[in-house]
Amino acid sequence: MVTRDHAQARVAVDLVVFTIRGGLLHLLLVKRGNPPFRHRHALPGGFVRRGEDLLDAAVRELREETRLDANLFHIEQVHTYGAPKRDPRGRIFSVAYLAIVPNLPTPVGGTDALSAHLVPVAKVGKLAFDHNKIVTDALEVARTKLEYTTLAVSFCPETFTITDLRKVYEAVWERELDARNFHRKVLATQGFVVDAHRKRASPAGRPPAEYRAGKAIALHPPMLRSSY
Amino acid sequence: MVTRDHAQARVAVDLVVFTIRGGLLHLLLVKRGNPPFRHRHALPGGFVRRGEDLLDAAVRELREETRLDANLFHIEQVHTYGAPKRDPRGRIFSVAYLAIVPNLPTPVGGTDALSAHLVPVAKVGKLAFDHNKIVTDALEVARTKLEYTTLAVSFCPETFTITDLRKVYEAVWERELDARNFHRKVLATQGFVVDAHRKRASPAGRPPAEYRAGKAIALHPPMLRSSY
DNA sequence: GCAAAAGTGTTGCAGGTACACCCATGA
DNA sequence: TCATGGGTGTACCTGCAACACTTTTGC
Helix, strand or coil: CCCCCECEEEEEEEEEEEEEECCEEEEEEEEECCCCCCCCEECCEEECECCCCHHHHHHHHHHHHHCCCHHHCEEEEEEEECCCCCCCCCCEEEEEEEEECCCCCCCCCCCCEEEEEEEEHHHCCCCCCCHHHHHHHHHHHHHHHHHHECHHHHHCCCCECHHHHHHHHHHHHCCCCCHHHHHHHHHHCCCCEEEEEEECCCCCCCCCEEEEECCCCECCCCCCCCCC | CCCCCECEEEEEEEEEEEEEECCEEEEEEEEECCCCCCCCEECCEEECECCCCHHHHHHHHHHHHHCCCHHHCEEEEEEEECCCCCCCCCCEEEEEEEEECCCCCCCCCCCCEEEEEEEEHHHCCCCCCCHHHHHHHHHHHHHHHHHHECHHHHHCCCCECHHHHHHHHHHHHCCCCCHHHHHHHHHHCCCCEEEEEEECCCCCCCCCEEEEECCCCECCCCCCCCCC
16 A cells, blocks of 8 residues: 555553442443543543553553452453544544453552542443443443353452352342342352352351352353343 | 553454355455565455544445445454554554355455455465454354344345255354254244245255345344254 | 241243154156 | 155253242351
8 A cells, every 4th residue: 555544543442340349330430630531530541552462451551550460350352442533632542341350449540540439330420532332332241241151250259159149140230130040050050160168157147158260161051131 | 641652553454254155154365465474365454544433444345345335244343453563564453343245246356455265264274464363253253143143144145045044054153953943943033034925946845935134133042052 | 936048949931952744846 | 756855743851930948047
């Protein structure tokens, strides 16, 4: 190609970080410290550095924001956004990553952010750029992945109970599940969870058994939310 | 950010175009006319232009390559590849698109390609750049989407028989299906296909009824390939 | 014992597989 | 009437939803 009619562009990663607090799905947001959209909430993220791969950039940004070790969270690419005017600073493509972390520690502000907060997804307001669309897309991916994969355990600490796991599904799907059928189904699915041979002290009622994440990644059969 | 340690980059789209010929899944490949990887097979694609959105760039490239009208094929974004050294020309991010076309007309060479061919996916050799990885990823997406969506009709011409549709599944999954159960299941799934009230002349046997694509996008219940 | 939460048994139904069988056409 | 592929009926099996019921703890 002789004429350079293609764009010289910058490429950023944006992070949709979900965690669960108090039975509700929360999203990690930062308050922007610089224009454009100064003081507006936005997704954490930043530019991909020279010589840096996309996933590495996403992991780096998440670590800067949460101080979490890379093997303590789930992260995967979701979609890339490239509308010509999505960012007033120029041509910026954004590769969105979905991250899921167990019981996130109190977040800290990053380089470009005034502060970071966890916000219940139901209360997320108008965000900077096209970030509302990015959140919607990532949430749909997370909801679908709970059906066919063991992704839900990524929301849980190292050991957890079946009820903990069920509350993950209920928070993400915003839908109640039958505790008894759920219990049976999780234990019947090979590799979903493995017995930790411990009981948790409980404030009331029979103490539940604790489990760890199993080795399976895909669920056979899936946990369908359909049956509307 | 004061220091510009992030990459100034170019962004390209690469197309994984599938079609079915003679009951086999085929992939559209071009022979590169310019370095790097000159004379090597590669995915069709090209740089995103100034002021052009990602999907528009992918549709444009596909039209240039196949002369097909935009509403005659299915296209969707799959994944973005950004390893620092994936392209020897410099920092180039590639957004991969999966496209599915019915009975592709003979392809033509594009601006950057010597020629274009349809190759059975089983016979795809070593491709330029990281394109083998891109094809593998896109194929897995296509296989999965056949389970949960009506994507298979995108491989079919305007009117088709249930057997045509079944052969799509068999080609993509590389697995034979029971014709009788498949038939019943497709007709039982609301909105998958609608009766075209025509019969096709057949060389032997009872003439099959013809159908058109229905309005449904998702399949309830899904067409599971599992049951290994 | 009573409350509370964990965990099990059972029944009815929806949907899948396997395969016997009937239908419509050309030669 | 036979071969061929389209299409239907049916029997068996798996897996889920619903919900009654039992178990194990703290008070």
